[in-house]
Amino acid sequence: ADIISTVEFNYSGELLATGDKGGRVVIFQREQESKNRPHSRGEYNVYSTFQSHEPEFDYLKSLEIEEKINKIRWLPQQNAAHSLLSTNDKTIKLWKISQRDKRAEGYNLKDEDGRLRDPFRVTSLRVPVLLPMDLMVEASPRRIFANAHTYHINSISVNSDHETYLSADDLRVNLWHLEITDRSFNIVDIKPANMEELTEVITAAECHPHQCNVFVYSSSKGTIRLCDMRAAALCDRQSKFFEEPEDPSSRSFFSEIISSISDVKFSHSGRYMMTRDYLSVKVWDLNMENRPVETYQVHEYLRSKLCSLYENDCIFDKFECCWNGSDSAIMTGSYNNFFRMFDRNTRRDITLEASRENSKPRAILKARKVSTGGKRKKDEISVDSLDFNKKILHTAWHPKENVIAVAATNNLYIFQDKIN
């Protein structure tokens, strides 16, 4: 129940939120750089923990609603408190996380323990003073956005107008206003009239980082649709349709499954977007719909193992991907607790492992390699000895610095750049 299901930095990178299968949210805060150790960057320590969602039971359908947190998205900070949206399969909640490190003492009408003072005892007027106290962080649910999704929510995305956000389930995308919980607008509906004809579902959706009228959603058939909300109330007709033509030589029974897009992310610049399918990561230029501009193979050696991966359901694993702050690098996870980073400029890539045995604190991570040929070199791992239960599905990159967070099942790893 403490399997991490989502990881997200906030806008400044000071806070890192994780959600887990048990419905809990844990927020880490970066330590301020101390004068004592000027050469060490701030470390992340637990800031707040709270139970976001509880398991529910839908009595009408006799089904359990899992409390697993599918996504967390931070809201831009508008005051001293921090806000985030967290969602499970059915309900989205807006949490406000506020901290108190001072309290007032010396009230006139109240005692220190809160009891009302006898008015006759009040002989003089005093001004309450603020005294420091132990830091107390409290999270409170400010909004609950419920009952808008028939199917399982897979994505939420805050709009650049900071007023609205979208939520997507398997067949529909809804638009919400952050202040209004009893109403949402359906902007995409791909549910067929006859469910027998259902062949495609929505797998991810995201708002454009700068244009508040633009959003994209990806499908299980490997297509991405970009929609403009100004065109119509119901964005069933896309403005742009991104699909790479299939390579007929590599067609197999699993072609469609491995083309299913598990994650879509706009670049920070808003010019590109990145999609993750089972074996690769593709970078698309929003101005070119017929093919991606860059394709990176994550674990091509699995292509010959697709049947067994289908059998043990690993082929349905949904890997996420992320950009670095400057859009020059991208990162995604793989199996055996490996994760991969690709430098878009130099075209170099690296495979790293997130595991306790192989990395001590402050040690530099060693590059890993999976051997595909017959001969296995020293330090390489053969494909057959990969552990498919150790999968890194969720990764996050600090918005400004080279700090990454990698979730490996129930462990969170935070890696930082080496300081010279």
Next chain:
Amino acid sequence: MSLLCQAPTALVGWPPWLEASVQHASQFWMANMYSKGTKRKFSDSVDVATDNKAVLYSRQRQSLLDMSLIKLQLCHMLVEPNMCRSVLIANTVRHIQEEMTHDGSWQLVTEAFSGSGPSDHLVATEVLCRSSVLEQQDGGPKLYSVMGYDSCHEEEVVTDEGLCSVAVGDGAPALLGTIDHCWDRAVEDRVIKDSGSEVKDGTRSWEGAKTVMGQVFGTFEIKNGAPGSDPALEELFSAVDASYYDLDTILTDIQSTPKMGPYNLLDSMTSSHGPTSNSSCRTDLNELDHIMEIIVGS
């Protein structure tokens, strides 16, 4: 299912090139598929190398089809199944069925159970009865945590025991095994007699496949409390015709069982199966009955 577990010993006496191809195929599929056991007997009479390649492909495709159908069935309904996964598996099944329809091999599968002639009917009956006898000898199929509300345990399903471990809790996998058995026979007959490739109009089997898919996604419709759920249920049952003994009906029945939740499992199985399938299902039903009582009781 002891008959189908004799795979290793059946390798004795084969031509070496055939043994090598079969072993290659089994390595390609990391789990042992049950067709390996049944096919051995008939392969001796196949003496064309190119045919063997096509047969291997067909077997692999059939195994994939059966694996996919099992995956669709084994989605337990305490938590709603992952729709994306179900859609992708269903599309894979559709794709295979399309290809098999073009090949003409799909209609062979349906023919194995169609009531086209009394002898065919009896063959189907005999095969189904035989599998049920074997199950009784084994003390019934092993029931894994199908009724426990864990995630799908497909890795437990297909093991070295072959088909005997595929029978996890309802009569469906036994039927699938016998279907494959009949299909192998049909293929063998076809190969030996070299019958002309009658590419029958696959619309009948395609309709059946569509109904199968409809049942799967009918789940989501019904489960989601759509206002028109009553007509949807009626549609579900209307597709089930007890006197129509072909693959479509059997698969439809199989599909319909998980959807209605555990409590209706037995009702749907008894009501929708025809008399020929009852024999194999009866032992499973007794087991299911027992398990259901425990669960309901707790």
